[in-house]
């Protein structure tokens with residue numbers, strides 16, 4: 578399962594890359610705002626850091642506007658993928674961009690039917706948001722399991738399931754068990770994936786003991 582970093586901060590992409598956890602990068606307007614950086618500059622910077630996809634979100638609300646943005650963003654770097662909210666206009670735009678051979682990721686997916694329509698529109702990826710479903714007392718992971726099972730019935734579907742809105746290490750483990758193609762992980766959760774208190778105390782103890790036996 579691929580790991581995409583959920584950030585708009587290039588230094589965080591670099592840090593994740595250093596431990597083999599930057600197969601891609603996902604952004605959204607909220608993350609761009611938090612980064613305090615200019616959209617195009619930061620996307621191009623991150624796209625230069627990795628070979629995998631960097632998802633940049635379109636903000637127009639009509640088909641032609643999204644297509645215009647998508648065509649423009651696709652010129653920024655060969656690995657930019659146009660992220661589009663799954664609305665009627667978004668599906669129409671994804672269909673047009675697919676014909677133009679521009680890769681898209683349909684985002685804000687919250688139901689199996691939206692996932693089916695995204696595949697039919699030729700989306701390269703979908704981003705189902707599991708944490709936000711958990712937030713309203715629904716089971717986000719159930720959505721992933723359903724989509725993966727549905728897609729598996731149709732080998733001609735090439736749309737990748739990129740699990741988004743990941744909040745905990747368990748979300749990552751369950752995504753892998755469900756057979757998701759990728760999981761988009763915030764830097765804080767990447768840190769949690771790596772750490773274990775028994776590893777920390779074990780390292781400490783070994784180093785302390787080594788100091789006692791090493792030759793002066």
Ligand code: E4P
Pocket residue numbers: 583603604605684704706708709741742743761
């Ligand atoms: C991913 O595509 C989104 O940018 C992100 O995972 C949303 O996460 P949130 O629900 O924690 O804001």
